[in-house]
Amino acid sequence: MIDRTNARRMAARALEVARAVALNGVVAFALLSLVIAAGGHAVGPAMRALWDGSFGSWYALTSATLVRAVPLILAGLGVALAFRAHVWNIGAEGQLLVGATAAAIVALGAVHLLGAFTLPAALVAGAIAGALWAGIAAVLRQRYGVLEVISTIMLNFLAAYLVGYLVRGPLQEPTHVYPQSSDIAAIAQLPRLFPGSRAHWGLVLAFVAAPIVWWALARTAAGFRVRAVGANPEAAQSAGLIDAARTRTRAFLVSGALAGLAGAVQLTGVTFALYENLSPGYGFTAIAVALLARLDALAVLLTAVLFAGLESGALAMQRDAGIPAVTVSIVEGALILLALAGAAGTRSGVLAMFRRAPAGIEDEA
């Protein structure tokens, strides 16, 4: 299926993506240095700590950065897919939480029944739960015209309270002291990739998922429908071959499944137990990742690694150089605004995703 022209085109595309992400990386580091210097800190030691804590050593890379990248990649792919179809799913955080919850329920409850199949069952359960959670918003949108921006905000809160209730109620560990579930059995955990590192097989899953989503969007009929609906729903609909509503609903469900899978992978690969702060906002960071990746699946992969590195490094920077880790949020926000400002001048291409068709309002000012 992949002949030589195709392979060459793909390689060129990958190079282009890598260059764009590298540019984001350079801008991110420049901005960060600027903010650190503006705060009156020494830039050198801070950057050193950032580097050491993110990409500077095998341990930091595999145990911090790549582990953190896994949920960002999976949820980021979900957000990118939804946004491509102009479904404003900002509920990845909630979908991730219910995914982790479903994985915990399966891994804790069915391990005796399923044995070695517990792990795959837990991952599938997580993806299904994420899809169902997104499905609530999708149904509300299709049936009742409720804007998904609003409903997914509600569903994020509901998922957080659901987890809060479960870990103090039905799923609480047997001693009833801590607000968390028991640890899942070893057989239900994602195995480590190498000894002496926290990197787990979820990383492989994420690195496989990204090219699959990229391929599905670029090369399949379903992917074409998503792109067509996202580019111009009226045109796609009136061309007669695409049911815009159905395409949007499906994109929404798959998006939720990816975020749910992210939660299930996080539970079976990292936390092993369900608790309230299982996700430090991965679902929200995933939105930033998807946006900076210009909704391109391959770019999501690299951007997620970049963000995971920035955030891991920021923690090291706070520890070793006394610079608040939250500084990284400035960089994330500023990068998105820069992309928006840059897109404002463009009329076509991927950048146009950032700038919807003008509503035809003529300003008198």
Add this chain to the structure above:
Amino acid sequence: MGALQAFLQAAVRTATPLALAALGETIVERAGIINIGLEGTILAGAFGGLVGASESGVGAGYAMAVAVALVFGAVSGWFVIRLRADQIICGTAMNLLALGVTGTLYRDLYGAAGAALRIPTSAPIAVPLLSRIPVLGPAFFEQPPVTYLWYALTPVLWWWLARTHGGLALRAVGERPRSAVVAGIAPSRVRWRALLFGSALGGIAGGTLVLAQAGTFAEGMSAGRGFIAIAIVVLGRWDPRGAALGALFFGAVSAMQFALQSLGLDLPYQLFLALPYLVTLIALARTGGRLSAPAALGEP
């Protein structure tokens, strides 16, 4: 002070910042803009409140909260009105920016150790006569001055929206911007005013957290209130009166959590906290989001 009165007082206290933010967001959304960045605006307002108040008192705190929020609103406006950038993407970025800027500045200005800076908070003012009403009086009319701003703004905004030319123009811009242009209204000017007004109220809401409640700042202390305010706007069906009642409902449910704990009842309070969101979703589904949402909401 009885348990009921304490409960109501806590409900009104919790509801105050939510109501102010929701009233502002109601106006913004009626003009066709969904300000996802409200969360960041509240946080920025809270930080501005701290900075102003630590320099020269509560009044300066509120002034600074509004000033900082207006800067935020202006940046958002430049993107979503001037450049017609996507409102959701811009809002997401503004939230990240607010979290980063306030968190970093707080540590840079006031030290990293979290040696919580305490500032004086504004004392409750009892309204003559009204505060004498049994139970309800002290709960509703013995509150910090910002609470009275909420009470005053609710009917004023409702009247303005429903009965004045300015309100009509705003609604026209939110429903049919093209027709508004034909009627001689400049949508972008109306939207600018609405967004700045909503941002200022978001700033006051943030200021309230610091100046009337916590007396200090904490990283990310807005804690989702911007999103809750957006929920309240929806629950209140884009009507200022509805927003005021919706905020009270959210406040009451949060206060219930403490009331139950103080009564020694070991109920799963997460279920109570989840209630308002569930009610909002059901209300949305029942009324059909389209029936009451401004038709051009979210369109650039």
